[in-house]
Amino acid sequence: MTFVGNFKRAFGVVAVIVALAAAGCASNKLDTSALNPDPPSKMFSDADAMMSKGNFDDAAKQFEAVDREHPYSPEARKSIVMAAYAYYRAGKAPEAIASAERYVALHPGTKEAPMAHHIIAMAYFDDLKTANRDQTPARKALEQFKILRSRFPDSEYSRDADNKIRICMDNLAAQEMEVGRYYLNQHNYVAAINRFKTVVSDYQTTAHVEEALARLVEAYMALGVVSEAQNAAAILGHNYPDSKWYKDSYALLQSGGVGPRDDTGSWLTKAWKSVPKFGLGSG
Structure with missing residues (x-):
């Protein structure tokens, strides 16, 4: 093989090695980026800012990202219930209920628990039906309002629970x-x-x-x-x-x-x- 041929062959091998190394570096950068997103405090703050602007659906997803990316951070726990609240404000009752129920299952005795129960209760309460229709929303709302009144009597979310309980009971009695x-x-x-x-x-x-x-x-x-x-x-x-x-x-x-x-x-x-x-x- 000629000198020129050997040189081309050697250059090709080096090029392949360089390309692989570059790809590896790029991959490492992507992996590092995926494993190290914004700090939880910033992500939570961003979600809160979205809420303030009325972007409730985006805020909910951002709060969920805090819990997903930083599950052991101080912000993660509150992010679950805030995601529920954001979904509720966005008019997405099933998502709000699911997120709030997850919160009370994981953190039943924490300071945000009354808020989570209130979100579940209100999501069902907003869906109350007339007496000739299915009263499942009334039953589920009543259950949550009773939990608020019995377990968290001093909570701000319990203050109007009695009135909501009466309305739910009236619906059930009417049926x-x-x-x-x-x-x-x-x-x-x-x-x-x-x-x-x-x-x-x-x-x-x-x-x-x-x-x-x-x-x-x-x-x-x-x-x-x-x-x-x-x-x-x-x-x-x-x-x-x-x-x-x-x-x-x-x-x-x-x-x-x-x-x-x-x-x-x-x-x-x-x-x-x-x-x-x-x-x-x-x-």
């Missing part, structure tokens, strides 16, 4: 009444009684309890269970003496030759006494 009336109109009295019993047992503080007691009188009289009808009317009369529902119930009993009468052994009396009454008679 029970809707179904109960349907069964009553179909003369399926046992099914109707079960619905009205739920209102009286579980939702006594709602405005629907007066009608529920009156409907129990109606259903029990239709079945011939007069003693339960009398007891339901007695409870209605004791607690809502001026109610139109009591007047109707009293007239119905009178048409059957009986009147209201207490029965201390009745399920209704026991259920009524077992639940504290808030603002009874105000509804």
